[in-house]
Amino acid sequence: MNQVVPDFGPPELPVTGEGETFVVAQLGQSLDGRIATVTGASKYINGRRALDHLHALRAQVDAVLVGVGTVEADDPQLTVRRCAGDSPVRVVLDPSGRAPCGARMFADGAAPVLAVVREGVAGPAGAETLELPCGPNGFAPADIVAALAARGLRRILVEGGAETLARFIDAGAVDMLHVLVAPMILGSGKPGFRLAPIETLDEAMRPRARVHLFDDGDVLFACDLRAARAASAA
Structure with a gap:
């Protein structure tokens, strides 16, 4: 059964064994599953407690990962500022090397910043470059997970955007998914993420979730995708 946890404090990710990787993905959205309006406006759908939660997640991982589209659209810092803790390595998936040179x-x-590019592509100034087949x-x-783990970056937060998050989920590369839902209805705009289509409800993922109620109205669904995969494979 899912568990409802009121008065939620800082999130604690599971302890991992030596050499083990753990990937957590997070998504903030409206009640009707939108992450932005039709014009792309997205700041801020979720409230202050959701931001506190996101920064606490960053403080617990070795690397925070986004696609280059998120860098272009939001110019994020991806640092820990709203809680104690060190900022993780910032990883940008930029196969064609199009990241704006003026990004903060x-x-x-x-x-540190690590730009993941396809072979033969130059990364942006100010970032170390990691070439991978694309x-x-x-x-x-x-x-990506294996290459980061080889650098000692074994706890990874996939923070955006929606397409990057969807690719990781479809590939079975996400162990825990955090979905933050704001009591807001947009009625149109960009959906949270689109996964590979299914034909029947039997094919839907049904992860066990802990449901955290924030005091400013947002709700967090912390979904255990690793356990769901293990159950479906049994």
């Missing part, structure tokens, strides 16, 4: 993370010195649908999530 490449110049702020707040934490197919027509982008990098394979398993390759």
Whole structure:
């Protein structure tokens, strides 16, 4: 059964064994599953407690990962500012090397930046470059996780955008999914994420979730995808 937990405090990710990887993905959305309006406006759908939660997640991981589209649209810092803790390595998936050179993370010195590019592509100034094979649908999530783990970055937060998050879920590369739902109805705009289509409800993922109620109205669904995969494979 799902568990409802009121008065939720800072999130604690599971303890992992030596050499083990753990990938958590997070998504903030409206009550009707939108992450932005039709014009792309998204700040701020979720409230202050959701932001506190996101920064607490960053403080517990080795790397925070976004696609280049998120860098272009939001110019995020991806640092820990709303709680105690060190900022993780910031990872940008940028196969074609199109990240804007003026993005704040490449110049702020707040934490290392790693740009993942396809072979032969130059990364942005201010970032270390990691070359990986890239197919027509982008990098394979398993390759990304393995390459980061080889650098000692084993606890990874996939923070955005929606397409990057969907690719990781479809590939079975996400162990825990955090969905933050704001009591707001947009009625139109960009949906949270689109996964590979299914034909019957029997094919739907039904992860066990802990449901956390924030005092400013947002609700967090912390979904255990690793256990759901293990159950479906049994």
